[in-house]
Every structure is written in C-alpha cells, then in structure tokens.
Amino acid sequence: MLNERKIMVLQAIVDDYIRSAEPVGSRTIARRYNLGVSAATIRNEMADLEETGYIIQPHISAGRIPSDKGYRFYVDVLMEPEPIPEQKRMEIYQRVAAYSQEIELLVQEASRLLALLTNLVAIVVAPQIESCVIEQIQLLALDDNRVLVILVLHPGIVQNRIMRTAVRYEPPTLQRISQQLTDRLRGMTYRDLRSGLIREIHSEFGDLGATILDILVSELVDSRQEKVFLNGANSIFEQPEFKDVNRAKGFLDLLEQKGVVSDLINSLSKLTGVQITIGHENPIAGIHECSVVTSTYSIGNEVMGAIGVIGPTRMEYANVYSVVELIADSLSEILTELVK
Amino acid sequence: MLNERKIMVLQAIVDDYIRSAEPVGSRTIARRYNLGVSAATIRNEMADLEETGYIIQPHISAGRIPSDKGYRFYVDVLMEPEPIPEQKRMEIYQRVAAYSQEIELLVQEASRLLALLTNLVAIVVAPQIESCVIEQIQLLALDDNRVLVILVLHPGIVQNRIMRTAVRYEPPTLQRISQQLTDRLRGMTYRDLRSGLIREIHSEFGDLGATILDILVSELVDSRQEKVFLNGANSIFEQPEFKDVNRAKGFLDLLEQKGVVSDLINSLSKLTGVQITIGHENPIAGIHECSVVTSTYSIGNEVMGAIGVIGPTRMEYANVYSVVELIADSLSEILTELVK
DNA sequence: TTTAGCACTCGTCAGCCTAGAGTGCTAACA
DNA sequence: TGTTAGCACTCTAGGCTGACGAGTGCTAAA
Numbered sequence: 001m002l003n004e005r006k007i008m009v010l011q012a013i014v015d016d017y018i019r020s021a022e023p024v025g026s027r028t029i030a031r032r033y034n035l036g037v038s039a040a041t042i043r044n045e046m047a048d049l050e051e052t053g054y055i056i057q058p059h060i061s062a063g064r065i066p067s068d069k070g071y072r073f074y075v076d077v078l079m080e081p082e083p084i085p086e087q088k089r090m091e092i093y094q095r096v097a098a099y100s101q102e103i104e105l106l107v108q109e110a111s112r113l114l115a116l117l118t119n120l121v122a123i124v125v126a127p128q129i130e131s132c133v134i135e136q137i138q139l140l141a142l143d144d145n146r147v148l149v150i151l152v153l154h155p156g157i158v159q160n161r162i163m164r165t166a167v168r169y170e171p172p173t174l175q176r177i178s179q180q181l182t183d184r185l186r187g188m189t190y191r192d193l194r195s196g197l198i199r200e201i202h203s204e205f206g207d208l209g210a211t212i213l214d215i216l217v218s219e220l221v222d223s224r225q226e227k228v229f230l231n232g233a234n235s236i237f238e239q240p241e242f243k244d245v246n247r248a249k250g251f252l253d254l255l256e257q258k259g260v261v262s263d264l265i266n267s268l269s270k271l272t273g274v275q276i277t278i279g280h281e282n283p284i285a286g287i288h289e290c291s292v293v294t295s296t297y298s299i300g301n302e303v304m305g306a307i308g309v310i311g312p313t314r315m316e317y318a319n320v321y322s323v324v325e326l327i328a329d330s331l332s333e334i335l336t337e338l339v340k
Numbered sequence: 341m342l343n344e345r346k347i348m349v350l351q352a353i354v355d356d357y358i359r360s361a362e363p364v365g366s367r368t369i370a371r372r373y374n375l376g377v378s379a380a381t382i383r384n385e386m387a388d389l390e391e392t393g394y395i396i397q398p399h400i401s402a403g404r405i406p407s408d409k410g411y412r413f414y415v416d417v418l419m420e421p422e423p424i425p426e427q428k429r430m431e432i433y434q435r436v437a438a439y440s441q442e443i444e445l446l447v448q449e450a451s452r453l454l455a456l457l458t459n460l461v462a463i464v465v466a467p468q469i470e471s472c473v474i475e476q477i478q479l480l481a482l483d484d485n486r487v488l489v490i491l492v493l494h495p496g497i498v499q500n501r502i503m504r505t506a507v508r509y510e511p512p513t514l515q516r517i518s519q520q521l522t523d524r525l526r527g528m529t530y531r532d533l534r535s536g537l538i539r540e541i542h543s544e545f546g547d548l549g550a551t552i553l554d555i556l557v558s559e560l561v562d563s564r565q566e567k568v569f570l571n572g573a574n575s576i577f578e579q580p581e582f583k584d585v586n587r588a589k590g591f592l593d594l595l596e597q598k599g600v601v602s603d604l605i606n607s608l609s610k611l612t613g614v615q616i617t618i619g620h621e622n623p624i625a626g627i628h629e630c631s632v633v634t635s636t637y638s639i640g641n642e643v644m645g646a647i648g649v650i651g652p653t654r655m656e657y658a659n660v661y662s663v664v665e666l667i668a669d670s671l672s673e674i675l676t677e678l679v680k
Numbered sequence: 681t682t683t684a685g686c687a688c689t690c691g692t693c694a695g696c697c698t699a700g701a702g703t704g705c706t707a708a709c710a
Numbered sequence: 711t712g713t714t715a716g717c718a719c720t721c722t723a724g725g726c727t728g729a730c731g732a733g734t735g736c737t738a739a740a
Contacts, residue, residue, distance in 0.1 A: 025702050040714050043703070061702050061721035101501055140478055142492060150490060150500075152482060158500045160490075161441055233573070234596060237589040245585055249577040256574060365733050380683055383734070401690040401733050 001052070007078070008035055009045045010054055014066045014074045018314055021240045023063030068279035068313065071291070075276050075317050082318040084326055092117075093330045100334055103127055103157055108229055110307060110331050115232025117323045119239075120311035121255065123294075125265050126227035127304040127335075129153055130190045137181040139174040139212070147174065149212055156339045161215055169208065177209050193217055226262045230255055241289070241312040254286050255310070265306045268294050272303070274325045279313045289313055293320050295328035299335045307331065342394075347418070348375055349385045350394055354406045354414045358654055361580045363403030408619035408653065411631070415616050415657050422658040424666055432457075433670045440674055443467055443497055448569055450647060450671050455572025457663045459579075460651035461595065463634075465605050466567035467644040467675075469497055470530045477521040479514040479552070487514065489552055496679045501555055509548065517549050533557060568602045570595055581629070581652040594626050595650070605646045608634050612643075614665045619653045629653055633660050635668035639675045647671065 002010070012033040016024045026046055030039040046064055049055045054070040057063075066074065084092075092113060099109040107126050115122035132153035140148040142162065147169060151159045184201060185193075193216060202210050233252055242248040255261055267283055268275050274295045280288045287310065294308030307328050309320060342350070352373040356364045366386055370379040386404055389395045394410040397403075406414065424432075432453060439449040447466050455462035472493035480488040482502065487509060491499045524541060525533075533556060542550050573592055582588040595601055607623055608615050614635045620628045627650065634648030647668050649660060 023702090027702075038714055039702095040716090041712085044713085047704080057703085059721065061719085063702065136480070136482065138480055140476070140490070140492075142476065146496075148490075148492065148498060150480070150488075152480075152488065156486075156502055158488060158502070160498045160500065162496055162498070234589055234592045237585055243585055245577055245583055245588070248585070249574055252574045363733090367733075378683055379733095380685090381681085384682090387735080397734085399690065401688085403733065 002049075002054075002073075005035065005037070006045050006049060008033075009042055010049055010066075010070060010073065011078050013046075013049075013055055013064055014070060014078070017065050018316055021314060023058055023065050025063035028063065065314075068281065071278045071313055071317070072281075075278065079318050079321070081322045081325070082316075084322050089326060092326060093333075096327070096330050097334050100338055103335070103338075104227075106334065107305065107307075107331070108231075110327050111229045111231040114307065114309060114323065114327050115235060117327075118309050118311070118316075118320050119232070119235045120309040120315065120320070121233050121236055122229075122231040122307075122309050123255075123261055123265060124229045124231075124307045125262055125305045126229065127157065127299075128226060129157055129159070131302075132157055132189060134185045134188050134190075137178055137185060137212070137216075139169075139178045141169055141171055141174055144168045147208075149215055151216065154339070163211070163215060165208070173208075177205070177212070180205065181209060181212065228258045228262045228265075230261070236311065239312050239314075241314065250286070251290075254284075260284060264292065265294055265308060268292060268306075268308070272296060274321055274328070276317065276321065291315055291317075293317070293324050295324050297328045297331040297335065299332070299339055304335065342389075342392075342413075345375065345377070346385050346389060348373075349382055350389060350406075350410060350413065351418050353386075353389075353395055353404055354410060354418070357405050358656055361654060363398055363405050365403035368403065405654075408621065411618045411653055411657070412621075415618065419658050419661070421662045421665070422656075424662050429666060432666060433673075436667070436670050437674050440678055443675070443678075444567075446674065447645070447647075447671070448571075450667050451569045451571040454647065454649060454663065454667050455575060457667075458649050458651070458656075458660050459572070459575045460649040460655065460660065461573050461576055462569075462571040462647075462649050463595075463601055463605060464569045464571075464647045465602055465645040466569065467497065467639075469493055469499070471642075472497055472529060474525045474528050474530075477518055477525060477552070477556075479509075479518045481509055481511055481514055484508045487548075489555055491556065494679070503551070503555060505548070513548075517545070517552070520545065521549060521552065568598045568605075570601070576651065579652050579654075581654065590626070591630075594624075600624060604632065605634055605648060608632060608646075608648070612636060614661055614668070616657065616661065631655055631657075633657070633664050635664050637668045637671040637675065639672070639679055644675065 009029065012029045012035070013024045016028065016032065026039040026042040029035070029042050030037070035042070046055065049070075050057060050064065053067055054073060055064040056067045058065060095113060096106065096110050099105040104126055107124050111122045111124035114124075134151065135154050136150075136152040138150040138152070140150065142148050145165050145168065147163045147165050149161050149163055153159070184204065202213060205213065233255065236242045236248060236251065242251065264282070264284055264287075268277055274293060277292045277294075279291060282288060282290065282292060289312060290310055291313045292308055292310045293315075294306055296303045296306050298304055308324060311320075349369065352369045352375070353364045356368065356372065366379045366383040369375070369382050370377070375382070386395065389410075390397060390404065393407055394413060395404040396407045398405060435453060436446065436450050439445040444466055447464050451462045451464035454464075474491065475494050476490075476492040478490040478492070480490065482488050485505050485508065487503045487505050489501050489503055493499070524544065542553060545553065573595065576582045576588060576591065582591065604622070604624055604627075608617055614633060617632045617634075619631060622628060622630065622632060629652060630650055631653045632648055632650045633655075634646055636643045636646050638644055648664060651660075
C-alpha cells in the first residue's frame with residue numbers, strides 16, 4: 001500500500017512533528033531529510049498520504065501532522081525502541097530498588113521515576129491485594145480495649161487495623177484465635193472471602209473471631225478501589241498542546257477522578273508487554289488526543305499491577321516505550337526477588 | 341490613624357476585589373456600597389489610603405487593589421469569621437470521621453475536604469512519628485527466613501517492616517525478644533532512639549535484637565522527612581491570578597518540592613489556633629503573592645501536625661479561616677477520641 | 681469639607697495590514 | 711511516466727492603529 005518513499009516521507013513527518021510540535025511542510029522535509037527528491041515531489045506524496053488517512057492538514061495553508069493512523073503505522077512498523085545504555089539501566093534499577101523496604105513506596109518511586117524520565121504523567125496501579133493469598137493472621141493486645149489485627153498476605157504485603165473491644169482479651173486467647181483464623185483462612189484470597197464463603201465460616205468462631213472476619217471483609221471494601229498514583233502531573237505544562245489553561249485543567253480533572261484512570265489502565269493492560277494506545281483508540285472520551293503507554297508488572301508469573309504514562313499523541317514513542325518497559329521489568333524483578 | 345470612613349472604603353475595596361479580582365475604582369464603590377458620599381470624595385480617601393500603604397494602584401489609570409498591609413488590616417480588624425451552619429459542621433465532621441480506621445487516611449481525607457471547600461491548595465502535614473511514644477514491639481515469624489517487625493506507637497500508629505534473617509527463629513524466641521525490646525524501649529520516642537542512646541542499648545541484645553534496633557533507626561530516617569500531602573492543586577487554575585500557565589506551573593513546581601512546604605507550614609504553626617500569613621510575610625520567596633492559612637491539630641494536648649491552605653493573597657479570608665479552624669478542630673477531636 | 685467638572689492617562693479590543701509558510705496546479709523536462 | 715520548477719492562492723501569526731472606556735488628579739465652586 002505504501003511504497004518505500006511514502007514511508008520515508010511519513011517517517012520524516014512523524015519524527016519532525018514529535019520533535020517540533022509544528023505542522024511539517026514539504027519544503028522542511030526536502031531541506032532537512034535529504035530524500036533525494038524535491039519539495040514538489042514530496043508534496044505529491046503528502047497529498048496521497050493525506051488521502052489515505054495517514055496525515056492531516058490542520059488548516060489549508062499549513063503543513064501536515066500525523067493522524068492516529070499515522071502514529072499507529074509509525075509505532076507498529078517504523079519505530080525502533082530506543083536502547084537505554086547499560087549504565088543508565090543500572091541507575092534506574094538501583095534507584096527503584098532503594099525503596100524495597102515497602103511495596104507501596106517501591107511502586108511510588110517507580111512512578112516518580114517514570115514521570116521524570118518521560119516528562120509525561122505517570123500512572124501506577126499498586127499491587128491489587130484482591131488476588132493476594134492470605135498467609136497469616138495475628139492478633140495483638142494493645143491495651144484493655146484495643147486489639148491490633150495484622151494480616152499478612154503472600155507477596156509480602158502487611159495490613160493492620162486497630163479494633164476496639166468491649167473487654168480485655170488475654171494474649172493466650174488472642175493467640176488461639178489467631179491460630180484458628182490462620183488455619184482456616186490460609187491460602188484464600190480476598191476475593192474468596194467476599195464470595196459468600198465468609199458467612200459459612202462465620203459461625204465457626206466465637207464473637208471475637210467473627211468480628212475480625214468482618215473487619216477483614218470491610219478492609220476488603222477499601223481495597224476494592226484500587227490505589228492509583230499519579231506523578232508528574234505538572235510536567236504536562238511543558239507540552240505545547242496544553243498551553244491552554246482550560247485544556248490542561250480539564251485533562252488534570254479527568255485524571256483526578258481516580259476510577260477513570262484505573263479503568264483505563266486495566267482495560268489496556270490485559271495483555272503482557274508494553275501496550276501503546278493512540279488517540280481515538282482510547283476507550284475514554286476526553287483523552288482522544290492523548291496516547292497511553294502501559295505495561296504490567298508481576299511477582300513471579302502473576303501480574304500484580306500496571307504502570308504507564310499518558311500524554312499527547314505527539315510523544316516520543318520510541319523513548320517512552322523503552323522507559324516503560326525498563327521500569328516495569330525492573331519493578332517485576334525487584335518484587336519477585338523481594339518475596340523469594 | 342484610619343478614620344471611620346477610610347475604614348469603610350478599605351473594607352469596600354477588599355470585599356469587592358476578593359469577589360471580582362478586578363481593581364476597584366472610586367465610582368464602583370460609590371455606586372455599589374452606599375457610603376453616602378460621592379465618588380470624588382472616595383477618590384480623596386483612596387489617595388490617602390494609597391499614601392499610607394493600604395492599597396495599591398497597579399497602573400496609573402486603574403482602580404486600586406489591597407496591599408499586603410491592607411489585607412493584614414482587614415484580617416486583623418475588619419474580618420468576621422464566616423459562621424458555618426451547624427448542619428454543615430456536622431457533615432464535615434462526619435465525612436472526616438468516616439476514615440477513622442487509619443490515621444493517614446483520616447488526615448488525607450481532611451486535606452481533600454479542605455481543598456474542596458476552599459477551592460485552594462490544601463496542605464497537610466501528617467502526624468510526626470518522631471515524637472510518638474513507643475508502646476510495643478512485636479516480632480512475627482513469616483517463614484524460614486522472614487520476620488515481620490511490628491512497631492506500635494502511642495497514638496495508634498502502627499508500622500511494620502519485613503526483615504530477612506539467615507536462620508529460622510522459633511515463635512518462642514521471637515516472643516522473648518519482643519518482650520525484651522518492648523520492656524526496654526517502651527515510653528521512648530523515636531527522637532530518643534536517635535540520640536546515641538541506641539548504641540548504649542545495642543549491646544544488651546543478641547544478634548537479632550540488635551538488628552531490629554537498627555531497623556527501627558533506619559525506619560527513623562524515612563520518618564525524618566515529614567509526610568506532606570497536597571490536595572486540590574488543580575483548583576488554582578480557577579483563580580484568575582494563575583491564568584498564566586507558566587506562573588501556575590512555577591507555583592506547582594515550588595509546592596512539589598516537599599521540603600519547602602513542610603518548612604513553611606512548620607515555621608507558621610508554632611502558635612496554636614488559626615494563623616494567617618499574607619504575601620511578603622511569608623518566609624519563602626516565590627510565594628510572596630500568596631497567603632497561607634494554617635492551624636495545628638492535636639491528640640489530647642499534644643500537637644501532632646498541621647493543616648492549611650495556600651492561595652493568592654486575594655482569597656476569601658473570612659470563609660477560609662472558618663473552614664480551616666473547623667477542619668483542624670474536627671481532626672483533633674476525632675484523633676483524640678480515636679486513641680482514648 | 682464636599683462635590684462637580686474637566687483634562688489626562690492607560691489598557692483593551694477590534695480591525696487592518698503584512699510577512700511568511702505552505703499548498704495545489706500546470707507546464708516543462710528527463 | 712515520473713519529477714521538477716514556477717506561480718497564484720490561502721491562511722495564520724503578529725504588529726500596528728485608533729476608538730473607547732474606566733479611572734485618576736486637580737481645580738474651583740458650593
């Protein structure tokens with residue numbers, strides 16, 4: 001469909017536009033990229049490219065910019081992921097690894113780094129405790145009327161909650177109940193807990209045990225809404241497409257609605273590896289002029305969450321691709337190592 | 341110094357400017373606020389007010405806007421905190437209280453609410469664990485080479501960290517060490533731990549105990565940098581003073597440097613009650629055109645952190661004052677109740 | 681002391697113009 | 711048949727201008 005020269009012209013347009021954010025004219029291409037033909041010839045090719053939908057003319061006397069279809073072709077066919085030098089790879093890995101005491105901090109740092117390296121808005125969905133396996137439940141007497149409930153989930157996630165009690169519970173009692181609960185629930189996931197099973201188990205325990213089960217389930221309600229972190233929201237002001245305040249504000253407001261972002265990320269990260277979604281390919285209206293680059297991160301073989309960036313369709317795909325991939329991989333590696 | 345009428349004129353200027361964000365002219369005042377005198381008279385008064393520094397003329401043929409000194413007078417003398425209807429007070433209290441399972445969530449929610457109600461950027465400094473008293477230390481075997489260290493601090497703050505060990509520790513051993521550490525450290529603060537004391541204690545314990553002490557101290561390093569939450573950063577775009585993208589970006593970038601904000605808040609919240617700092621009164625260059633309204637929140641009688649908003653000097657002081665006060669009070673009340 | 685009137689100063693905005701970039705078309709050329 | 715040069719045309723960005731309106735300070739009269 002596209003002959004050699006058309007492809008070269010398209011590539012020149014995409015490259016130039018990504019760099020300059022200005023519509024690219026035929027003369028610019030002829031001058032800057034020496035394709036061996038004159039501007040007039042390039043004009044003809046551009047007319048064809050426009051007719052087949054790869055490029056767009058914002059107004060009649062302007063240069064051309066890539067369409068979503070043009071970017072898609074670029075990403076699928078032309079783009080070569082920009083290699084990241086080994087030293088830089090190490091640096092990034094180290095910097096993320098420095099936060100490996102706590103999973104949430106780790107993920108946050110990955111997000112921050114991602115924003116920094118791409119100059120885009122970084123989005124990270126924290127590990128989803130829904131599908132984590134319960135490892136241990138421990139109760140701890142704090143004083144006469146407070147008990148600390150500690151829940152340890154498989155890949156090293158610890159959650160706790162303080163519970164009020166009417167009477168004092170002695171350590172041996174708590175120890176016994178801890179053991180009972182652990183024996184009964186070990187190996188289950190949060191998801192299992194929610195599925196009616198809870199009611200069945202409820203009766204097996206005394207008052208305290210039942211109350212704790214309730215706490216676990218209500219905890220679950222919190223965890224249902226995934227934790228999403230945004231980073232580098234400010235950096236979008238560097239992009240000329242957001243020089244208009246209202247547009248920038250609209251975009252940020254949209255991202256602020258956390259449900260929106262996690263839906264987006266989840267819908268995109270069904271597949272493994274780096275996914276690129278361009279403009280109107282995005283399921284959410286309102287970001288039809290944005291592209292999203294995501295990947296998932298895992299512990300062992302299990303996908304734990306997603307990470308990605310969002311920015312204008314005009315973004316440095318080759319670089320962003322590599323960075324997202326690298327950070328997702330680093331994260332997986334560190335997390336896997338962590339729970340080994 | 342200021343006679344009755346000058347005060348009325350000043351009040352009119354401040355009120356009108358806060359509302360409209362446009363320089364206020366003498367005719368506007370004469371028309372809108374019926375002071376019983378003509379525009380010309382008001383002009384004379386305004387000339388005097390300008391000479392004594394209460395108002396400023398942005399350019400020669402414009403109306404007047406309040407200076408920092410003008411706002412200061414307004415805040416100290418003229419302003420009456422805007423009463424919040426009982427029903428709304430309840431609503432706010434309830435909404436914050438809904439998150440009382442966990443202190444950090446609670447504080448976050450207060451911040452979110454503050455941003456929502458004031459349309460400004462809300463800043464909250466989370467409880468400072470530095471000055472919290474250690475209540476209990478508990479060790480829990482997770483598996484052959486991981487031990488969970490749980491630290492319970494006095495006002496209901498729980499921290500945990502997973503520790504790698506070379507060998508397996510049996511529950512009784514861990515129980516014994518937990519008890520030893522708790523006995524020895526109970527009643528101390530993080531701050532105490534840092535102060536050389538640690539080395540002294542170090543030798544009293546075996547390998548594991550010493551390692552755990554180290555973890556507590558390194559935990560401390562993290563906690564040193566206070567947790568600061570920003571909320572509602574987007575809302576500043578609604579303020580006309582930030583209609584310029586670069587200015588807005590500069591402001592947000594400044595706030596992003598978390599050290600800056602916590603220094604700011606700390607320096608302002610030495611005193612109890614609501615503090616208002618206007619324009620150049622602020623210690624930080626870069627926000628000389630902003631005002632900051634802060635208050636502290638406490639558990640019992642001990643100040644735990646600070647909460648506040650930052651926005652352009654032109655802000656609805658009366659309303660913001662009341663809201664900040666209410667939320668700080670609610671927070672204190674809920675937290676105090678929580679640890680009782 | 682207050683007020684009306686007047687001359688004066690600016691900032692804003694619409695309208696106009698120009699320079700520059702870019703196009704499509706046509707005709708000539710290889 | 712594909713390529714190129716030339717040309718007329720279109721459109722935007724940006725600068726300039728002049729009218730308008732808001733606002734002031736000053737003066738003189740009440």
